[in-house]
Amino acid sequence: MKAKKITLLFLFICIVFSVNAQNKIPAVNVKTIDGATFNTANMVNDGKPIIIDFWATWCKPCVQELSAITDLYEDWQKVTGVKIYAVSIDDARNSARVKPFVNTRGWEYEILLDPNADLKRAMNVGDIPHTFLINGKGEIVFQHAGYAPGDENELYEKLLGCINPDVK
Amino acid sequence: MKKVLAVTLFFLTFPFLAKAQETNKFGAGEIHGNFQMMAQNYLVDSTIGAKEVSEKIRMNSFANLNYTNGNFKAGMRYESYEKALLGFDPRYNGSDITYRYATYTNDDLEFTIGNFYEQFGSGLIFRSYEERGLGIDNAMDGIRVKYKPTAGVYLKSIIGKQRFYFAKGEGIVRGLDAEFNLNEILSGFLPEFNSEKAHYTYILGGSMVGKYQADNDPIRILPENVAAFAGRFNFISDKFNFYTEYAYKINDPSLTNGFIYKKGEALFVSANYSVKGFSLSASAKRVDNMDFRSDRNADVNNLTMSFLPAISKQHTYALPAFYPYATQPLGEIGEQFELSYNFKKGSKLGGKYGTLVTINFSNANNLDTTQTGNEQGYTAAFFRKGETLLYRDLNIEVVKKISPKLKTTYTYMYQVFNKDRVQNVSGYGTVFANIAVFEMQYKINSKNTFRAELQSMRTKQDFGDWAVALAEYTVSPHWFFAALDQYNYGNAIAEKRAHYYSGSFGYTKNATRFIVGYGKQREGYLCVGGVCRLIPASYGLSLSISSTF
Numbered sequence: 113m114k115a116k117k118i119t120l121l122f123l124f125i126c127i128v129f130s131v132n133a134q135n136k137i138p139a140v141n142v143k144t145i146d147g148a149t150f151n152t153a154n155m156v157n158d159g160k161p162i163i164i165d166f167w168a169t170w171c172k173p174c175v176q177e178l179s180a181i182t183d184l185y186e187d188w189q190k191v192t193g194v195k196i197y198a199v200s201i202d203d204a205r206n207s208a209r210v211k212p213f214v215n216t217r218g219w220e221y222e223i224l225l226d227p228n229a230d231l232k233r234a235m236n237v238g239d240i241p242h243t244f245l246i247n248g249k250g251e252i253v254f255q256h257a258g259y260a261p262g263d264e265n266e267l268y269e270k271l272l273g274c275i276n277p278d279v280k
Numbered sequence: 281m282k283k284v285l286a287v288t289l290f291f292l293t294f295p296f297l298a299k300a301q302e303t304n305k306f307g308a309g310e311i312h313g314n315f316q317m318m319a320q321n322y323l324v325d326s327t328i329g330a331k332e333v334s335e336k337i338r339m340n341s342f343a344n345l346n347y348t349n350g351n352f353k354a355g356m357r358y359e360s361y362e363k364a365l366l367g368f369d370p371r372y373n374g375s376d377i378t379y380r381y382a383t384y385t386n387d388d389l390e391f392t393i394g395n396f397y398e399q400f401g402s403g404l405i406f407r408s409y410e411e412r413g414l415g416i417d418n419a420m421d422g423i424r425v426k427y428k429p430t431a432g433v434y435l436k437s438i439i440g441k442q443r444f445y446f447a448k449g450e451g452i453v454r455g456l457d458a459e460f461n462l463n464e465i466l467s468g469f470l471p472e473f474n475s476e477k478a479h480y481t482y483i484l485g486g487s488m489v490g491k492y493q494a495d496n497d498p499i500r501i502l503p504e505n506v507a508a509f510a511g512r513f514n515f516i517s518d519k520f521n522f523y524t525e526y527a528y529k530i531n532d533p534s535l536t537n538g539f540i541y542k543k544g545e546a547l548f549v550s551a552n553y554s555v556k557g558f559s560l561s562a563s564a565k566r567v568d569n570m571d572f573r574s575d576r577n578a579d580v581n582n583l584t585m586s587f588l589p590a591i592s593k594q595h596t597y598a599l600p601a602f603y604p605y606a607t608q609p610l611g612e613i614g615e616q617f618e619l620s621y622n623f624k625k626g627s628k629l630g631g632k633y634g635t636l637v638t639i640n641f642s643n644a645n646n647l648d649t650t651q652t653g654n655e656q657g658y659t660a661a662f663f664r665k666g667e668t669l670l671y672r673d674l675n676i677e678v679v680k681k682i683s684p685k686l687k688t689t690y691t692y693m694y695q696v697f698n699k700d701r702v703q704n705v706s707g708y709g710t711v712f713a714n715i716a717v718f719e720m721q722y723k724i725n726s727k728n729t730f731r732a733e734l735q736s737m738r739t740k741q742d743f744g745d746w747a748v749a750l751a752e753y754t755v756s757p758h759w760f761f762a763a764l765d766q767y768n769y770g771n772a773i774a775e776k777r778a779h780y781y782s783g784s785f786g787y788t789k790n791a792t793r794f795i796v797g798y799g800k801q802r803e804g805y806l807c808v809g810g811v812c813r814l815i816p817a818s819y820g821l822s823l824s825i826s827s828t829f
Contacts, residue, residue, distance in 0.1 A: 136310065138348060139385065146749040147481045147516045149434060170594040203409075204402035205589030207548040209618070211521055212559030216620040216636065228399040228409055236314040236828045237317065242791070255791040255828065261721070264754030266375060 135252035138234040160193035174241040177259040284716040309349030312797040316826040317341035330819040356380035371445040403587030404527035405508040422491040432464025451574035455489035474517035480517040490713040534576040540657030571609035603697035605671040614644035633681035661663035661690040691717040713739040745770025791828040
């Protein structure tokens, strides 16, 4: 029985590795902060880049990261037109806290709620924070796990790189 | 054997079929996944109670693979516990494929065969989820169909069995959930209901879940089918949010409730008001005999269907999280309030960079019950609290930026924790603790940052007083170094006044992380969301690697 399962695993790996790897955002239903169902296939920004940041109200480095970016967001938007989706994975214990939490801090991100971690799982995220950068064609070009102060500078460099591929 | 073959065939053919039909549209598919491993070497330390582990080294690891091609998705997870880290249930020992699924989606219909996770409403009667770090995984194995018949109407149906370590639970779980977004439904006929114009949203939902388990009890006559129902309502406007959900369960004699035939119920209400820089929120919860599992003989965190998290604030510092509250599914009544205000930059209290103040209070009591002496077990007053306090927590947090480089956080907390009742032990009584935490972060330059925490907990009960010091140095974007000491200086037993020191460093590149740690881990509860796991004391070297690709 176990040997069969291993065979199955290898078969599966063979199939999937025979295909080209692209990098698109998976289509998963999450909720907006206004209660509407939102399919992540609709994460678009008129051909400009997108950042997806997985966070939770109880995750200190996540809050640190989003607080650091909030001071820079206006400039980032002016230069690159980027739109940030902050996806909260708070479960039923804390999901009602998300909106007051965001408002008190004055965050201007697009907030999405993923209380049963469906999008988190679909994007293969382990521990949070975890940040994805998506270029204007909808391809994931960079991702980063964890946060240390200053990581936002690396993210911004990558962001500049994806609107103008000549800049490294 | 046949089953495996059929699954293999399905995995083999389906993507190609899907591809054949959609070649022009989608082309080839994509493969992604993640990998995580955590290994620990165990040394003996009699002062902290770290016992000998005969394997010396133990390791938990898993990898997920997900394949996507247009509307088709499939994936699997391989898990290996050789052997499971201390604190994980030994029934995890072993390695196997524990999760595999295939999903097909078109605009309005989605179906999944194999394993899936799902949640109805806030999860009062059904939540299937995973917390890998806690060893919790009650994934369903069966079939799920989601259907959106018209704008604003979302239907879900599920059937299957839940995961039980490397096997499946005995009970068959069936469920149906419907959600109606009234604005989306009505805006088709009445444009003023368009949520962008209306500035408010109404959402209604209802669910029904049943489990079947044969009655093999030689004495009792047990219900083989147990049904539960839940209804929810949500009102959302720009500034105001109101959510309520009520759940009802018919008689469900089980190991955890002592095989009583009483019905179960749960009520959750939450309201909040927030504008930029200010928020006020309140929530209340009443739970009465609502431990709902797909096997009536299951206990601890196994085969749960109901998800009943605590409503108290989830603390992240070590000492405030020392006595974590977990909901008592058999009976509790509790409430929680939070006020948060951001003093503006340039105001008297805000200083040059603003000051964020958050005050939070939560409380949980038992129910006011009367024993009936028959198979019903007890009756409980609906709105009256019982006399036993289970948990109380008053905490104030002030976040103050002093300069662009220096940020400080001050926390004070008063906590009452009924250890006997919450952790189901005896002889410890109730713990009263005063806790203070100071945190500072100093940004040396754009890449280098120093962070420190000083924590103190004063209590006359249980282990007595503790002090914690943490220092952390990070070099963005790759490195971190940390040193931690937790000192139980107030332990009533002099030889137990131990230092639990540890050091760690880590390297991150993009979505790959390596962390190496060495030191002593105190015994304690690790909690995520509503559930906790007891981690025994340990001493040794640890290595963890995680990567997303």
